[in-house]
Amino acid sequence: MALLATGALGADGERPTTIEEFMTVESPTRVIAHRGFSGRAPENTLLAIREAIAIGAEMVEIDVTMTADGHVILLHDETLDRTTSGTGPPTDHTLEEIRELDAGAWFSTVFAGEKIPTLSEALQTVKGRILINIEIKPEAVDHGVVPKIASLIAEHEMHNQVIVSSFSPEALLRMKIADPEVITATLFNKDLHTGRDPLEIVLEVGSRGFNISARRLTAAMIERCHKHGIPIAVYTVNEPDEMRRLIELGVDAVFTDHPGLMLEVRAEAENRGRAGALGLF
Ligand code: G3P
Ligand code: MG
Numbered sequence: 001m002a003l004l005a006t007g008a009l010g011a012d013g014e015r016p017t018t019i020e021e022f023m024t025v026e027s028p029t030r031v032i033a034h035r036g037f038s039g040r041a042p043e044n045t046l047l048a049i050r051e052a053i054a055i056g057a058e059m060v061e062i063d064v065t066m067t068a069d070g071h072v073i074l075l076h077d078e079t080l081d082r083t084t085s086g087t088g089p090p091t092d093h094t095l096e097e098i099r100e101l102d103a104g105a106w107f108s109t110v111f112a113g114e115k116i117p118t119l120s121e122a123l124q125t126v127k128g129r130i131l132i133n134i135e136i137k138p139e140a141v142d143h144g145v146v147p148k149i150a151s152l153i154a155e156h157e158m159h160n161q162v163i164v165s166s167f168s169p170e171a172l173l174r175m176k177i178a179d180p181e182v183i184t185a186t187l188f189n190k191d192l193h194t195g196r197d198p199l200e201i202v203l204e205v206g207s208r209g210f211n212i213s214a215r216r217l218t219a220a221m222i223e224r225c226h227k228h229g230i231p232i233a234v235y236t237v238n239e240p241d242e243m244r245r246l247i248e249l250g251v252d253a254v255f256t257d258h259p260g261l262m263l264e265v266r267a268e269a270e271n272r273g274r275a276g277a278l279g280l281f
């Protein structure tokens with residue numbers, strides 16, 4: 001866990017290659033590209049994933065939901081309206097219809113023509129290149145998304161490169177039933193989890209990690225998780241001062257729309273740590 005910043009990581013080729021390594025090795029605060037490199041390219045597209053790989057992030061996070069005809073696709077919102085040329089819930093549309101939509105022009109005309117990817121395409125894109133966090137959107141759970149995701153992870157033989165998370169404890173429990181080998185992380189849900197012990201929250205769904213928003217994080221939560229070997233990842237961290245604060249607090253990973261910036265801030269913190277250890281200031 002990132003209790004101490006030791007050694008320089010993050011350059012291509014030095015990324016952790018398994019979830020075990022990502023979660024358990026004592027390491028600098030890990031850099032997770034939130035919805036892909038979403039500061040540079042339209043969120044949850046293959047382009048944003050490729051940009052996350054290129055910049056040297058150590059994991060990419062994506063959000064997944066379902067189409068009407070049972071395909072798992074990348075989308076954050078409950079509807080298509082904000083990030084595509086379509087409207088309404090994705091579960092009202094077939095994959096063929098969703099393939100017609102533009103998922104890039106809303107971000108910039110430069111990205112017009114970018115499509116909503118399937119989870120299968122996303123897994124193919126990251127395999128052997130970067131670890132991936134698949135976040136299951138709660139509204140997709142009753143549409144049968146969980147066993148589909150489990151099948152895709154198995155089909156692509158990526159158990160050691162994927163972590164599945166959700167705000168929905170039901171999604172994580174169903175994943176344990178669908179495939180107990182899939183590693184999961186619990187997203188802190190303010191309505192269900194406020195005032196509760198983070199360790200208990202994680203253990204009740206068999207999770208290995210705890211993900212929480214920077215606004216709700218407390219030092220006590222970090223201490224409690226670390227005492228029991230649970231890594232803690234914090235979202236969505238885009239400001240350098242906030243990045244520095246979280247590195248100092250010893251969080252294990254941050255989700256950021258700007259992974260390049262986070263890599264720079266982390267490298268500076270490591271250099272300061274080394275200079276301090278050598279008595280240079
Ligand atoms: O998984 C961390 C973060 O992505 C959770 O929030 O709304 O950006 O999916 P959201
Ligand atoms: Mg997400």
